[in-house]
Amino acid sequence: MSGATVLIVTGMSGAGKSTVLKTLEDLGWEVVDNLPLPLLGRLIGAMPEGDTPRPLAIGLGSTTRDFDPERVVARVTELRKREDVAIGALFLDCAGSELERRYTETRRRHPLADDRPAADGIARERELLAPLRDWANRLIDTTSLSAHDLAGQVRQMFAGGNSDAPVLSVMSFGFARGLPRNADLVFDMRFLQNPHWVPALRPGTGLDPDVAAYVAADPAYAEAVGRIEELIALLLPRYRAEGKSYVTVAIGCTGGRHRSVHVADRLGRWLHERGFSPTVTHRDLRAAPQDSLEGSRLPADGTGKHTAR
Numbered sequence: 339m340s341g342a343t344v345l346i347v348t349g350m351s352g353a354g355k356s357t358v359l360k361t362l363e364d365l366g367w368e369v370v371d372n373l374p375l376p377l378l379g380r381l382i383g384a385m386p387e388g389d390t391p392r393p394l395a396i397g398l399g400s401t402t403r404d405f406d407p408e409r410v411v412a413r414v415t416e417l418r419k420r421e422d423v424a425i426g427a428l429f430l431d432c433a434g435s436e437l438e439r440r441y442t443e444t445r446r447r448h449p450l451a452d453d454r455p456a457a458d459g460i461a462r463e464r465e466l467l468a469p470l471r472d473w474a475n476r477l478i479d480t481t482s483l484s485a486h487d488l489a490g491q492v493r494q495m496f497a498g499g500n501s502d503a504p505v506l507s508v509m510s511f512g513f514a515r516g517l518p519r520n521a522d523l524v525f526d527m528r529f530l531q532n533p534h535w536v537p538a539l540r541p542g543t544g545l546d547p548d549v550a551a552y553v554a555a556d557p558a559y560a561e562a563v564g565r566i567e568e569l570i571a572l573l574l575p576r577y578r579a580e581g582k583s584y585v586t587v588a589i590g591c592t593g594g595r596h597r598s599v600h601v602a603d604r605l606g607r608w609l610h611e612r613g614f615s616p617t618v619t620h621r622d623l624r625a626a627p628q629d630s631l632e633g634s635r636l637p638a639d640g641t642g643k644h645t646a647r
Contacts, residue, residue, distance in 0.1 A: 342423045343393035345496075346414060348470050349430030350463060351449055352437045354480045354488045355397055358430065361489040362395045364615045365496060371397035375404050378413055393496075400463050401449045407469040429467075429474035433481040434460045486520075489617040490584060497615075504577050504585040506614055510544070510602035512594025512622040521588035523573070525566055527597040530556045534596060543623055544599025553600045563601060567608055574614070587616075594622030 345367075347358050355371075363369045373381060373396050381396070398410060418425050434457065441448055441456040450466075451459025471477070476495070480488055486507055493505045511518050513528070533539035533549045542549045553559065570587060577585050589605065591597035599620050606618035 342391045344417075344423055344425045345393065345395045346398060346410070346425065346427040346474075347395055347430070348398045348410075348427065348467070348474070350432050350437060350460070350467065351400060352440045352446075353430035353432040354478075354483070354485065355399060355430055357485045357488050358428065358478075358492050359395055359397050361492040361617055362393075362496060364610075364617055365493065366392060366615070367496075368392050368394045369397070370394070372402045373398065374402065375406065375409060375413065378410075379417060400466060407467055411469055411473045426476060427470070427474040428476040428478065429471050431471065431477060431479045431481075433479075434464070436481045485619055486586070486617070489619075493615075493617075504574070504582050506574070506609065506616040507584070507586045508602050508606045508609070508616045508618045509586060509588045510594055510598035510620045510623070511588055511590050512592060512598070512625065513590050514592055515594060515622050515625070517590075518586070518588050518621060520584070521586050522577075522584075523570070523586075524588045524590060525601075527589060527591040527601050529562070530559060530591070530597045532592070532597065534593060539596070542596075543620075544596045544601070545603060545620075545623075549596055550600045550603075553597050563604065566601075567605065570605070570609075571612070593625065594620070595625060599623055 345362070347355055347362075349355060359369045359371055370381065375398075378396065381394075398405065414425055414427070417423065437460050438456050448456040448459030448463075450462045451457075478488065478491055483491070486509065489507065490505045497505075509518055509521070513526070517524065530553055533542070533552050536552065539546075539549050539552055544550060544553065574585065587605065589598045589602040602618060602620065606616050609616045
């Protein structure tokens, strides 16, 4: 093995560990989350040999089995003695008030406060993780960062030889909930037939195969989305040549749950196939479907085509 890179990703629950790991995976890293501590040495020792092994990111936190921060520090300190492995650690911090807000919005329970307010679990976890925070050689405070912003910072830190390329993001959104901030290219999918007006499809999202197939069956879909892909392929090298640091492609529909989600997901996969590493996010995916957001028209026959009231 020659020059293997390992990054321990840890920090406060709700501070963005999943976003960081997903972004690193998009950048070509191998990713393992919540690995039991006894297996840490075995995993690193089993990394395949080669001139340029893929970097490895390991997510650890208070939900990891047998988690003990002091043992993590001791084990990794020992592994750092190996000359063939470079091990770093990224700690994700966040203000307690913001973590409380995030848990309230998602209605999730803090892993260390099943039967108590989230604030109690946050305080307990902050004390528990103090040794890791002090030991980590990289720290990101996500208090004022969106998932998009956090992914951008991670790309800047770890993009390696592709650091001159723009940080590329693809986002789906609903026009009914406002345009996304900092979008460079916005494409409107409201011309496509709307699964919201098909009762069997309404509860689903654009990530579901039956919803995606319904959207893709629109007669205008193939040509329109194909031309969008051609335009993006034309523009991305130009943005890079001009030194643009970030490019965000926003795909919108009315509610942000069906058409835009499917097209954004397709576009993300299309970009991956062409050697890009986009971060794909769905801003309004968890929003509940509402007729009031989809306009004042009602379906005539259950096919997704509408008539005026």
